[in-house]
Amino acid sequence: MDRLLFAVTFLCAIGAGLIGGLFFAFSSFVMTALGRVQPAAGISAMQSINVAVLNPLFFAAFFGTAALCVVALIVALMRWSEPGAGYLLAGGLLYLIGTILVTMAGNVPLNNKLARVRPDSSEGAQLWTQYLSTWTAWNHLRTIASLAAAASFILALVRLPGSL
Amino acid sequence: MECLLTVSTVLSALGSGLIAGAFFAFAAYVLTALSRLPAPVGISAMQSMIAAIKGPLFLAVFFGTAALAALMGIAATVKWGEPGALYLLIGSLLYLNGPFGVTLLKNLPLNTKLAAMKPDSAGAKQFWPEFRDTWGLWNHVRWIGSLGAAAAFTWALVEASTPVPARE
DSSP: OOHHHHHHHHHHHHHHHHHHHHHHHIIIIIHHHHHHSOHHHHHHHHHHHHHHTOSHHHHHHHHHHHHHHHHHHHHHHHTTTSTTHHHHHHHHHIIIIIIIIHIIIIIHHHHHHHHTSOTTSHHHHHHHHHHHHHHHHHHHHHHHHHHHHHHHHHHHHHHSTTOO | OHHHHHHHHHHHHHHHHHHHHHHHHIIIIIHHHHHTSOHHHHHHHHHHHHHHTTSHHHHHHHHHHHHHHHHHHHHHHHTTTSTTHHHHHHHHHHHIIIIIIIIIIIIHHHHHHHHTSOTTSHHHHHHHHHHHHHHHHHHHHHHHHHHHHHHHHHHHHHHHHSSSOOOO
16 A cells, blocks of 8 residues: 555545535434425525525535545555455445435436426425435435445445554 | 554544534534525525434444543643653544533524524524524534544644654
């Protein structure tokens, strides 16, 4: 494990922890809060959140961590016999599948559906009930996956003797 | 004992990372999203979040990490001079002063003030931009502090697990 790989693994651990916490906010209180206000207000707040999330700071954290995870994954496979490689592989897979893929396949299609309804329509209110339960279920999954990825990367750092 | 300290340090790092990310969500886009809505809608959404954050899951992580951070500070003084102790202390101070102290001293009073207002009142409409600016500024301090704590705790683990503290 050289210094560059060490730095990549360290940033993967911090990035996965940050993204895990970001989704944790939605799992632990944001969705509950939006579910308690009037449906029209909850829908327009979530629609606004789904537009505002598309910004450089979020993308840097979300996809930057993904890019580093790809590097970690490749190195893990190339140096399979070295200590810590298993944790690197686990961390990379957990983040790329559990967080990125779940977001793309689970949450984003629901966001697109929600973006098309009028907040004060009955169609909107109907979709909102469904959105609150399904989107949040996917969100629990990506929170746990991201947190587990962070834990794996920390273990990878600890397992590597002479990694400093 | 060593094993217990390692587990506690890992949990401190993960807890600090979770709290950093939760506040980062507000810094990166949630507050911006609420500011774009008509003021009463934005205010009522924020008021609802202020009420919902007092749920058991968030509070367990927030205060649990604070308790662990305090323990890490004590462990650092006991093990002073050993590898990792300095970073345990840094992580402890960052978490207790950053997300924990700033929340209690700065964000919480603003939350209490906003929670007492009627979303469609003139007073609330006037206070809302000021709330977002001040609350948002302190929120930057706490997410950066918490992320710094996560990095310090992780670094402490790395140093403590390295057989010979390699300083070139």
